[in-house]
Amino acid sequence: MNNIDQEIFNLINSQKKNFPLDQKFYVDNIIFEKDIEHIFSNQWVFIGHVSRIPNIGDYFTVSIGNESIIVIRDKQNKINCFYNVCRHRGSHICIESEGNLRKLICPYHAWSYNLDGSLKKASMMGEDFKKEDWSLIKCNKNIFEGLIFINLSDKPISFAEFIKPLEPFISLHGLGKAKVAIRKVYEIEGNWKLALDNFHECYHCHPSHPEYCEVHSKDYIQSYGAGSHSGPESAEFNKLLKNWNKKVDDLGYFRGEYSENKFSNFYRSAERTPFSNGRLSETRSGKPASKLMGNFKEFDGGYTTIGPSPFNSLIMSNDFATCFTFLPKTNKKTLIELMWLVDNNAIEGIDYNKEEISWLWDETTLADKRIIEDNQKGVLSKKYVPGPLSKMELGLEKFKNWYLKSLKKSICV
Numbered sequence: 001m002n003n004i005d006q007e008i009f010n011l012i013n014s015q016k017k018n019f020p021l022d023q024k025f026y027v028d029n030i031i032f033e034k035d036i037e038h039i040f041s042n043q044w045v046f047i048g049h050v051s052r053i054p055n056i057g058d059y060f061t062v063s064i065g066n067e068s069i070i071v072i073r074d075k076q077n078k079i080n081c082f083y084n085v086c087r088h089r090g091s092h093i094c095i096e097s098e099g100n101l102r103k104l105i106c107p108y109h110a111w112s113y114n115l116d117g118s119l120k121k122a123s124m125m126g127e128d129f130k131k132e133d134w135s136l137i138k139c140n141k142n143i144f145e146g147l148i149f150i151n152l153s154d155k156p157i158s159f160a161e162f163i164k165p166l167e168p169f170i171s172l173h174g175l176g177k178a179k180v181a182i183r184k185v186y187e188i189e190g191n192w193k194l195a196l197d198n199f200h201e202c203y204h205c206h207p208s209h210p211e212y213c214e215v216h217s218k219d220y221i222q223s224y225g226a227g228s229h230s231g232p233e234s235a236e237f238n239k240l241l242k243n244w245n246k247k248v249d250d251l252g253y254f255r256g257e258y259s260e261n262k263f264s265n266f267y268r269s270a271e272r273t274p275f276s277n278g279r280l281s282e283t284r285s286g287k288p289a290s291k292l293m294g295n296f297k298e299f300d301g302g303y304t305t306i307g308p309s310p311f312n313s314l315i316m317s318n319d320f321a322t323c324f325t326f327l328p329k330t331n332k333k334t335l336i337e338l339m340w341l342v343d344n345n346a347i348e349g350i351d352y353n354k355e356e357i358s359w360l361w362d363e364t365t366l367a368d369k370r371i372i373e374d375n376q377k378g379v380l381s382k383k384y385v386p387g388p389l390s391k392m393e394l395g396l397e398k399f400k401n402w403y404l405k406s407l408k409k410s411i412c413v
């Protein structure tokens with residue numbers, strides 16, 4: 001182990017149970033680079049939905065740390081993911097973040113590539129130059145129910161194994177027959193772990209999220225506020241859950257709970273829980289906001305929360321899905337991308353309106369942006385010392401433990 005790794009190893013071992021991380025984890029550039037290489041890159045992360053690029057040549061780019069990935073639909077209607085790196089001298093090829101192209105042309109010396117990544121033209125090259133040796137480099141990719149997952153590792157974990165326990169939860173909602181109704185990107189001036197610390201606890205919900213507290217009852221927040229069993233149990237909510245489980249069984253819909261925290265490459269959870277107060281959808285009024293999706297024949301008053309990895313979350317009512325992607329950009333910058341999916345036959349203005357379906361998580365994410373940024377400012381102070389966590393921050397503690405064990409493992413190999 002080199003000196004830098006030894007120092008990080010000692011720092012990991014010095015972290016206290018039920019306290020947040022030391023300052024260094026939230027600001028240090030070397031740790032950030034390790035996070036990208038060993039933590040983010042080992043995960044299958046969805047970065048969009050196929051309906052965002054419906055036509056041949058439609059593309060968007062997504063960037064994580066120093067990497068930029070092009071996601072493009074080719075002439076065979078296949079979606080390809082390529083590293084945005086020209087095979088000549090390495091320039092980014094796609095400069096715009098989205099658009100439509102007939103071919104990919106590098107802006108530097110005009111090498112051009114077909115939509116399947118093969119090199120089409122490179123002028124003035126030598127006799128022995130073989131175009132077939134210089135295709136764009138593919139990024140690992142899998143599409144499940146319209147969600148485009150990428151993995152930046154050179155040896156990705158099996159996608160089939162990764163998705164298997166989540167399949168019935170996602171399939172129920174029919175995301176493969178959905179379309180993006182709205183998409184928003186929130187740029188956060190904060191480390192990705194501060195953004196996820198915040199996402200994994202609901203201790204802050206009462207002071208910061210009046211909208212969330214209007215939609216979800218105190219009992220629900222106490223039991224499930226930020227992911228599966230992240231807070232203390234509520235007898236009241238458990239009673240509601242029992243009755244709702246019976247109703248859902250009678251309707252024949254899939255339900256249940258899946259939670260895995262092997263402290264290895266995986267961090268997955270999924271569950272279906274009821275709304276309180278007779279709500280049918282995650283809207284201000286509690287009334288449905290769009291057409292039923294997937295296998296639902298009627299509203300069952302429940303919704304599904306899935307965490308395929310720490311970098312994604314799906315929160316789905318019967319009629320629309322809110323999809324979260326957390327993208328670490330630098331040691332002090334993170335993008336949170338939200339897309340709201342509705343049934344692909346739903347018509348805007350008739351079956352749904354954008355404001356109604358995005359209201360809760362738009363307001364909530366704007367507030368999260370503010371509190372994460374204030375948190376980062378305080379954590380940068382020389383007087384920052386991690387303070388004790390509350391009973392409502394068990395989700396944060398779980399996320400922190402997963403992170404520390406994953407980082408430690410990567411240093412020790």
Ligand code: FES
Nearest residue numbers: 086088089106109
């Ligand atoms: S770097 Fe792309 S053509 Fe030269």
Ligand SMILES: [Fe+2]
Nearest residue numbers: 198209364368
């Ligand atoms: Fe929040």
